[in-house]
Amino acid sequence: DIVMTQSPLSLPVTPGEPASISCRSSQSLLHNNGYNYIDWYLQKPGQSPQLLINLGSHRASGVPDRFRGSGSGTDYTLKINRVEAEDVGVYYCMQTLEAPYSFGQGTKLEIK
């Protein structure tokens, strides 16, 4: 099974500053079709998770362009250009290359 490892697990950020979350997979998520099979989700406090990014870098409908996914192979990054108060919550990466799909442990973003 593919293991997803996120860092950091806790991320205090000042509003207006950038933030970066790393996700490493135990095997490459880059398929020979050129797609990276990794998604990013945000779970805001008391809510269900919501899709932010799929296929490594495609923002979901309605997601602000301050969110950017990048990476290839086994190393991926979610960057938030300028953090806003509404961005607090737990961010998860998830691989969808092969079943069983698997999530990272989550990164809790909080406002300083």
Place this chain on the structure above:
Amino acid sequence: QVQLLQSGGEVKKPGASVKVPCKTSGYTFTSYGITWVRQAPGQGLEWLGWISPYDGNTKSSEKVQGRLTMTTDTSSTTVYMELGSLTSADTAVYFCAKVGVPGTILGRGYYMDVWGKGTTVTVSS
């Protein structure tokens, strides 16, 4: 709009089974799979399994395989997740989520675009 409605909660004794419904609406039921994810108290997300409402094809995590049964009712556009032989380790919020791409075999890239609010399952003697 697309909606996935889940009931509030269930309390079960160890060794019992729980059947959690996920009522869907707002899209073509048989075209998109449903994924089940759970979250233990204070913990992260765990992928449990996927079902295709088109033909009932399923795929589940080895961790719950043998205890997890996923079914669908096309007449009511409802998907069910049944978990048996419950232990305290199964205490969690169980989410259903619609897959964002059509398909009848669990393939690559099956992201979840709409989620239910979750059903809390508590296992306690």
